[in-house]
Amino acid sequence: MGGDPVADKSGFLCMYMSNHPDTLVSYVRYWGKVSAQVSSAKMTAIDTKGMTLTYQTKGSTETKEVRVEFEPPLLGYEEVKPRLMGMKAEAEEELGMTRAPQITSFRYSPKFMTTIVAMTFLTYCTLAQSLASSEYAPFFVPGNTILSYLPSWSLQFSWGMVAFCHGFESLYVLYLCKKHRTGFFVGAQYVLAALMLGFPVISDMRKQVQDARIDSIMKGK
Template sequence: MSDPVAANADLLKTTVSPAALAGIAKWYGKAGDVATAEIVSIDSKSMTLNCKFVGVAHRNVVVAFKPRLTSYADAEETLLEMKAISQEGLGKAKPPKIRSFRLQPTGIPDGIFIFTLFPYLMFSPPHGGSRFFAPAQLAQSYVDVKHIGWAFGAGVGWHALNTLYTWTLCWKHSIPFGATVAYTGLSMFTGFHTWVDLKKRIRIARIDAARKSA
């Protein structure tokens, strides 16, 4: 089976400018002082750039794709994203700004599980009381409440780390205070689902900006 990216190499060679490819070679290929670059070959695993260095020397630089590319559309978007990230890293552009909050509901069941089920199991009386406590009492007969507490603490700690990472994304991408509060609060409840969706928004914003720029 032919490589879906290599089959469209000629089209992909013109996706970004020689100056942008030089930035990609510098940032991703650690190539040093590159003046311009052009794509010699590209496939789903990597691309080879022929780089012209200051002083007129030429050398090929290989940049690997991780994860590997799956299609022409994926390759085009990845090249544009790499252009944006390299320009940010080299101080030639600023990270995209996200101005609003978007609810990502996929992690809500996880939050309900951690912040409802665990407290129910931990704080239900071990004996007697309403039938409402019967499932918790049955669970307590098989699992020590201390172990349930440790699992709850681990879950909360993991969500707290995800919340911190979400906050760093909000700070880096100039998200307004109200939306930052919403993002970090939802991340504490849903965990990684929130920042995964936020990073998708950031990626789209990067690609759009790179597509519009020269």
């Protein structure tokens, strides 16, 4: 079994990050969830699963330690730089040190397709039940066959779960749109997409935000 590719270069990475003390402090405060006034911080170890940081707070000489886990874990050494850059940008945004990147366009993601298929199937089954006695009944025979094996309340329960989950997810997307200054038109697209498709929209929007953060850092903004 091979070793951890990031842990193998932990010494070099810790030495490199020692040149960025402000970044390490932001890691401790935001990702390490340390509410005290952190005066200094140091990275002592890093691997694919997370990094270990030591820090001191203002007015104290005691050194404390915090472990920050990577979610998801790094797949290899090449992921270290973009992950740390993204974490730095998010920490500084949440701590009020920098402004969140702006999202100016709505983008479709292939991730949406799974939910689109699921929602289409749910709609088909619902129509199958309501149009079972109409001239369109033959088209809905497969749907009604499926429903015959399910409890009578299954459709109502499914739509209730969709309304509950997608409703809360669309509110979170609205928050993200406001935070990242999408504007009305782009924001409306994201909120409506979240109402219809739910979590995949959140996932892709956060990925777009992460890409914008890294792009901003690479341009030196």
